[in-house]
Amino acid sequence: MLKYQAIANDIRQKINDGIYKPDDQLPLTSELENTYHVSKMTIKRALDHLEAAGLIVKRRGSGTFVKGLASNDLDKLTQHSSQQLFGMSKVFAGHNVVSKILAFEVITAPAEVMAKLRLDDDSFVYHIVRVRFLDGKPLSLETSYMPISLIPDLRRQHAEHSIFSYIRDTLHLNIQSAHRIVQVRGANELESKEMSLAPGSPVAVVRETYFLSNGLPFNYSITTHEPDHFALETVVIA
Amino acid sequence: MLKYQAIANDIRQKINDGIYKPDDQLPLTSELENTYHVSKMTIKRALDHLEAAGLIVKRRGSGTFVKGLASNDLDKLTQHSSQQLFGMSKVFAGHNVVSKILAFEVITAPAEVMAKLRLDDDSFVYHIVRVRFLDGKPLSLETSYMPISLIPDLRRQHAEHSIFSYIRDTLHLNIQSAHRIVQVRGANELESKEMSLAPGSPVAVVRETYFLSNGLPFNYSITTHEPDHFALETVVIA
DNA sequence: GAGTGGTCTAGACCACTAT
DNA sequence: TAGTGGTCTAGACCACTCT
Numbered sequence: 001m002l003k004y005q006a007i008a009n010d011i012r013q014k015i016n017d018g019i020y021k022p023d024d025q026l027p028l029t030s031e032l033e034n035t036y037h038v039s040k041m042t043i044k045r046a047l048d049h050l051e052a053a054g055l056i057v058k059r060r061g062s063g064t065f066v067k068g069l070a071s072n073d074l075d076k077l078t079q080h081s082s083q084q085l086f087g088m089s090k091v092f093a094g095h096n097v098v099s100k101i102l103a104f105e106v107i108t109a110p111a112e113v114m115a116k117l118r119l120d121d122d123s124f125v126y127h128i129v130r131v132r133f134l135d136g137k138p139l140s141l142e143t144s145y146m147p148i149s150l151i152p153d154l155r156r157q158h159a160e161h162s163i164f165s166y167i168r169d170t171l172h173l174n175i176q177s178a179h180r181i182v183q184v185r186g187a188n189e190l191e192s193k194e195m196s197l198a199p200g201s202p203v204a205v206v207r208e209t210y211f212l213s214n215g216l217p218f219n220y221s222i223t224t225h226e227p228d229h230f231a232l233e234t235v236v237i238a
Numbered sequence: 239m240l241k242y243q244a245i246a247n248d249i250r251q252k253i254n255d256g257i258y259k260p261d262d263q264l265p266l267t268s269e270l271e272n273t274y275h276v277s278k279m280t281i282k283r284a285l286d287h288l289e290a291a292g293l294i295v296k297r298r299g300s301g302t303f304v305k306g307l308a309s310n311d312l313d314k315l316t317q318h319s320s321q322q323l324f325g326m327s328k329v330f331a332g333h334n335v336v337s338k339i340l341a342f343e344v345i346t347a348p349a350e351v352m353a354k355l356r357l358d359d360d361s362f363v364y365h366i367v368r369v370r371f372l373d374g375k376p377l378s379l380e381t382s383y384m385p386i387s388l389i390p391d392l393r394r395q396h397a398e399h400s401i402f403s404y405i406r407d408t409l410h411l412n413i414q415s416a417h418r419i420v421q422v423r424g425a426n427e428l429e430s431k432e433m434s435l436a437p438g439s440p441v442a443v444v445r446e447t448y449f450l451s452n453g454l455p456f457n458y459s460i461t462t463h464e465p466d467h468f469a470l471e472t473v474v475i476a
Numbered sequence: 477g478a479g480t481g482g483t484c485t486a487g488a489c490c491a492c493t494a495t
Numbered sequence: 496t497a498g499t500g501g502t503c504t505a506g507a508c509c510a511c512t513c514t
Contacts, residue, residue, distance in 0.1 A: 002483070022356065023453060029500065039485045041279075044501075057414055057453040060500045061493030065453040070353045073417060073447070115308045118260065176295055177475045179311060184422050184442040184465040202440035204422040209311070215261060215295040215303040227422040234472055237415045240502070267481065277504045282482075298481045299512030 007036050007046035015055060015066055016078035026056065026064040053077060054235035076233070096135050102194070103129035104156050106148060113145045116209050116220040124148045128159050131194045138195040139229055144221040151218060167218075174213035181207045182232055191224050204230045245274050245284035253293060253304055254316035264294065264302040291315060292473035314471070334373050340432070341367035342394050344386060351383045354447050354458040362386045366397050369432045376433040377467055382459040389456060405456075412451035419445045420470055429462050442468045 001009075014020050027035070032043045047064060050056045055077055058064045069077070109117065109125045117125070128144045144163070146154070151167065158166040167173050186200035197203070203224040210219040239247075252258050265273070270281045285302060288294045293315055296302045307315070347355065347363045355363070366382045382401075384392070389405065396404040405411050424438035435441070441462040448457040 004483080028498090030498095040487090040500090041502095042484060045483090047500095054415060054417055057449065057451060058500065059451055059493080060491065062452075062499065063493095064500080067415075067449055067453045068356050068455050069417075070356065070447075070455075072353070115310070118306050118308065175476060177292060177305075177473060179292055179307075180472045180474065182420060182442075182470045182472075184440045184463075184468060186440050201438070202422045202424050204420075204442075209308075211295065211305055213295060213297055214300075215305045217306050217308075225422075230422060232420045232470070232472075234418045234420075234470075235415060236418065238413060242502080266479090278481090278506090280503060283502090285481095296481065297512080298510065300480060302481080 003036075003038055004042050004045040004049070007032075007038070007043065008049045010036075011046065011050060012053075012055065012078050015074070020066050022066050022068045022074065024066045026066065028063065052235075052237060054237075077235075096133075098133045098136075099160055100131045100133065100194075101128070101156065101159055102131065103127060104159055109145065109147075113220050117145065117147055117217045119147055126151070126154055128163075130159060134229065138226060140223050140225045141191050141194055142221055142223040144219060146219050150212070150216060163219075173218070175210060176213040176215075177211045179209045179211075183207075187224070195224075195226050197226065202227050204232075206232075241274075241276055242280050242283040242287070245270075245276070245281065246287045248274075249284065249288060250291075250293065250316050253312070258304050260304050260306045260312065262304045264304065266301065290473075290475060292475075315473075334371075336371045336374075337398055338369045338371065338432075339366070339394065339397055340369065341365060342397055347383065347385075351458055355383065355385055355455045357385055364389070364392055366401075368397060372467065376464060378461050378463045379429050379432055380459055380461040382457060384457045388450075388454065401457075411456070413448060414451040414453075415449045417447045417449075421445075425462070433462075433464050435464060440465050442470075444470075 011020070011026070020026060026032075026047075029040060029043050029047070033040055036043065047056065047058060051058055055067060055069075056064055057067055105127050106124050107127045109119050109123050113119070113125060114121075114123065119125070125145045125147050128142075128146075130142050130144070132139045132142065146163075148154075150173075151171065154163070154166065164175065168175065183205045184202060185205055187195070187197045187203045189199060191197060191203060192199040192201070204227065206223045206225065208219070208221050208223070209217050210221075211217050249258070249264070258264060264270075267278060267281050267285070271278055274281065285294065285296060289296055293305060293307075294302055295305055343365050344362050345365045347357050347361050351357070351363060352359070352361065357363070363383045363385050366380075366384075368380050368382070370377045370380065384401075386392075388411075389409065392401070392404065402413065406413065421443045422440060423443055425433070425435045425441045427437060429435060429441060430437040430439070442465065444461045444463065446457070446459050446461070447455050448459075449455050
């Protein structure tokens with residue numbers, strides 16, 4: 001474990017345990033240097049991460065303070081370390097997540113998909129439509145496109161479980177990041193039928209582009225979520 | 239301007255101008271050290287920021303690459319530098335943004351507000367309900383709570399324009415960060431009436447807590463957005 | 477093995493806050 | 496003016512990729 005990570009985790013834990021409480025001042029960076037036996041830059045990096053995570057606030061000239069967070073929010077931030085990238089199989093670990101496959105085929109990429117995945121004119125992509133169920137209840141309907149050039153030999157069985165596991169564990173490709181756009185609209189016919197929603201009733205629409213560690217986009221997906229189990233949380237720093 | 243910021247801006251500009259294109263490899267960090275006459279750590283910090291912004295990808299052992307972004311997305315990321323914190327008056331600069339005030343009063347804080355703003359039992363808060371119009375069309379309905387202890391002497395006229403400007407320019411307080419939760423539901427009676435929406439039609443609900451640079455929460459707000467002008471974009475790094 | 481980016485240091489100097 | 500965190504450096508050493 002890297003030093004700055006270990007220090008960040010330690011301080012996060014102390015905030016979680018109430019050793020450092022909301023509005024408390026943290027020890028000075030010079031004191032932290034001594035207690036952890038590291039240089040100034042290393043302390044700074046650890047605190048930078050905690051600041052980006054929304055846990056603390058730094059003020060040049062004054063000191064470093066735990067944010068005045070409601071205890072609920074504090075718990076969330078100290079436990080799940082930052083944002084989730086990977087599929088629901090991980091997010092809902094412990095629950096029963098099942099996929100029903102409505103489509104699994106290879107097609108020539110539609111214009112929007114071509115643009116998002118930076119593909120040539122007549123590139124082939126997988127076109128996968130799945131409904132995800134959590135403990136038997138429909139959660140979301142996902143339409144996903146992936147170029148066959150990057151993800152060879154994807155099978156229906158992978159889509160039934162976790163496509164992301166196949167990509168990482170079998171193809172040994174690293175997922176580096178995702179770009180997301182969240183919007184809202186009424187459910188269309190397919191969505192209302194497959195998710196047992198009234199037509200036109202509210203759904204969250206999340207469009208995502210996923211990138212590999214070499215910078216190439218390998219997945220463009222549009223997921224509509226049933227409202228009761230959808231919440232997206234972010235922290236914005238000025 | 240700080241060196242690492244200047245370098246980050248310069249490289250962002252070069253990506254925007256197409257000097258570095260999607261999938262291109264950037265110059266090696268050692269070369270960048272020479273061209274900008276700075277140390278390794280300074281180059282690293284500049285690139286770290288561009289990576290967090292979703293523009294580039296770094297691979298130890300291989301090099302640094304521009305992400306394979308669709309040209310639309312590239313433009314967005316290179317121009318608006320990262321996420322927005324501050325009120326609509328800034329986001330929609332150039333457009334005509336007007337507020338209609340439905341409520342402007344001081345009340346004892348409800349339980350949820352007390353928790354979010356970490357207030358004592360019978361603290362007073364402003365309770366402000368506004369409808370925001372963009373070029374004459376209703377955009378959102380915002381219910382906002384702020385403790386009178388932190389924000390003294392707020393007037394109706396401030397709510398009519400920008401509360402954030404009052405806080406920054408008059409009170410000289412710095413807004414450091416915001417925590418956001420986005421959800422979806424059907425419009426209630428007030429929302430449908432004030433925003434000319436069918437009852438139960440989809441709206442985005444954003445709950446936000448804003449923090450000052452001393453770590454204190456000073457504003458808790460619940461905003462419901464009409465769907466046509468709402469989109470929230472985020473970049474997630476593994 | 478040659479080459480990439482990453483971590484960490486010790487210390488000089490800077491920018492901001494408080495009193 | 497004392498004390499806070501921030502920037503930047505030059506260089507040692509490390510972890511990973513690719514051939």
